[in-house]
Amino acid sequence: MSNGITFYAIFFAAIFTNNILLTNYLGMCSFLAVSREVKTSQGLGMAVAIVMAATSVLNWLAYRYILVPLDLVYLRFIVFIVIIAAFVQLIEMIIERVSDSLYASLGIFLPLITVNCAILGVCLFMVIREYTLLQAFFYGLGSGIGWALAIIAMAGIRQKMAKARVPKGLAGAGITLIIAGIMALAFMGFSGMIQIT
Amino acid sequence: MITMQLLIGIGAICGVSTVLAVIMVIADATIANYGEVKVRINEDKELVVPGGKPLLGSLMEQKIFIPSACGGRGSCGLCKVKVTSGAGEYLATELPWISEEEKKENIHLSCQLKVKKDIGIRIPERLFNVKEYAAEVVSLKDLTYDIKQVTMKLLDPMEIVFKAGQYIQFQVPEYELSKESVYRAYSVASQPSVKDSVELEIRLVPNGICTTYVFEHLKEGERITINGPYGEFFLRDSENEIVFIAGGSGMAPIKSILYDMREKGSKRKARYFFGARAVRDLFLVEEMKELEKDLENFSFIPALSEPEEKDNWTGETGLITDVLDRHLENGDGTEAYLCGSPGMIDASIKTLTKNGIPEELIYYDKFA
Missing domain, CATH: 2.40.30.10 (Translation factors)
Known part of the structure; x- marks a missing residue:
């Protein structure tokens, strides 16, 4: 593959400098809706990280060995979405089977993230940037961890903010978006560390 | 050439979907297959149900109905049952409805709790009815x-x-x-x-x-x-004087209770305050007048909050709470039955307790 970025550079870049949520603003809906409590956002963040890491590998394989050889790259959107949906369903069934406590803390979020655009976004970026399998896996994992980091930080802030008096017109999604913007500025401070495009 | 490409495209999509669908079907039959599980009710009855489904629905299939207003979406919080064994942890979808005391008693929402292994539950006997x-x-x-x-x-x-x-x-x-x-x-x-x-x-x-x-x-x-x-809204057996309060369609259960009292020849002292806006909101007035004749100690007191000119209303006027306040003197030996909107019920409870009727003798159905 053309680029020679090491996988750990991609991994850290995906967490900090190229955080999928704060630089690309993907995955906003669940970020806004489920960031009220640190505990629930931990569950959701973990679920996103696992699904991103796994589906980026699966979709990489599907892209490389099915779509490219058959010259069907234009179908990648639909194929990626179908694979993500099936994987999420499958992992939900497995978690429900093996562990009650894991299902209680993580499983119920899985249906929420089937349609999370950040997950599809990761799969599309890795294709555009022509990552290798190893790079794709670490890009997926890093992005997932980055997304989790952002939502947990946001939940922490919102928990503290619950006691503050927010002007009525800004309460709810309004103030959350403003906080997300300031968080994005803060994350830009990392940008001197590593850069990937 | 273009048709060829199109065919390959369709074929590939179908192929991928088929493979995934087959995987899902297999998973559904193996991973998500919990076989048959036993539900023990009140240490007495035992039901065998297919596993993996919510308790509420499984019981419904066995013709046992837990009250639920939302039909199992986890949005009304009514379908609580006490789980004596095999409950597992609380789901985030249950927690908003479960208080700390209920947690200690292992009370779950039956629409969210999936029956994956043998469980024991306790439900009131009357639900079998x-x-x-x-x-x-x-x-x-x-x-x-x-x-x-x-x-x-x-x-x-x-x-x-x-x-x-x-x-x-x-x-x-x-x-x-x-x-x-x-x-x-x-x-x-x-x-x-x-x-x-x-x-x-x-x-x-x-x-x-x-x-x-x-x-x-x-x-x-x-x-x-x-x-x-x-429901727990029915006339308690006692010698207390009765105050009924209703508004709008809250008439229904009170009417049922009054007709029942007439058939049983009850001699208990009873007053029925019915709140409405204007005459056009009043109904069953004739029937209530009949009851006043047939029941020895019963009086019907309709009260209008906004009577219109054409109504020529000579009865009580004002909010139901003001009317109540005027009629109640001493709450000793009185019990109250309320049915109506949550707002009316909350306001009435305040007026009743202020007039000395203890809260435990106030019974109500709140229909939001």
Whole structure:
């Protein structure tokens, strides 16, 4: 593959400098809706990280060995979405089977993230940037961890903010978006560390 | 060439989808297959149900009905049951409805709890009396401009046993306002001696799923499904003086209780305060006058909050709470039965306790 970025550079870049949520603003809906409590956002963040890491590998394989050889790259959107949906369903069934406590803390979020655009976004970026399998896996994992980091930080802030008096017109999604913007500025401070495009 | 490409594209999509579908089917039959599990009820009955489904639905299939107003979506918090064994951890979808004390007692929402292994539960014995009834609408009558009286004849089973004041659930089928069938609770207005039919009084709620259905779609002769009876709202056996308070369709359970008292020849002192806006909101006044004659110590006190000029109203006026305040002197030896909107009930409870009626002697049905 053309680029020679090491996988750990991609991994850290995906967490900090190229955080999928704060630089690309993907995955906003669940970020806004489920960031009220640190505990629930931990569950959701973990679920996103696992699904991103796994589906980026699966979709990489599907892209490389099915779509490219058959010259069907234009179908990648639909194929990626179908694979993500099936994987999420499958992992939900497995978690429900093996562990009650894991299902209680993580499983119920899985249906929420089937349609999370950040997950599809990761799969599309890795294709555009022509990552290798190893790079794709670490890009997926890093992005997932980055997304989790952002939502947990946001939940922490919102928990503290619950006691503050927010002007009525800004309460709810309004103030959350403003906080997300300031968080994005803060994350830009990392940008001197590593850069990937 | 282009057709070729198109065919490959379609083939590839179909291929990928088929493979995934097969994986899902296999997973469904293996990973998600919990076989048959046992549900022990009250250490007494044992049911065998297919595993992996929510408890509420599994019990419903066995003809045991836990009261639930939302139909299993986890949004009403009514379908609580005590789980004695095999409960597992609480889900985030249950927590908003479960208090700390209930957690200690292992009370779960039966619509969220999936039965994956043998479990034991405890439910009140009277729920076994709850049945599903097929019924036919025999009459629809306008009581006021926004309240309808719906009378249904029971077809299967043909008789219902209930206490005056209890409610049933009305199943609204799928129609334009609701993609799935839902249940809504209504008090029975007919008295328990009428076993072969059920009468409801339903007030139109703008855009309400059930009330719109009843007002705009339901026809005489139509078959519907109800289940019940439910609820703790019934006349307690005592010598206390009774105060009934109702507004709008809250008339229904009180009417049932009063007719029941008449049949039993009750001599208890009772007053019935009925709140309405104007004369056009009053109904069943003649029937209440009849009751005043037949029941020795009963009086009906309708009160209008905004009587119109043309009403020529000479009775009580003002908010129901003000009227109550004027009539109640001493709360000793009095118990109260309330049915109406949450706002009216909360305000009435305040007035009643202020006049010395202890909260534990105030019984109510709050229909939000």
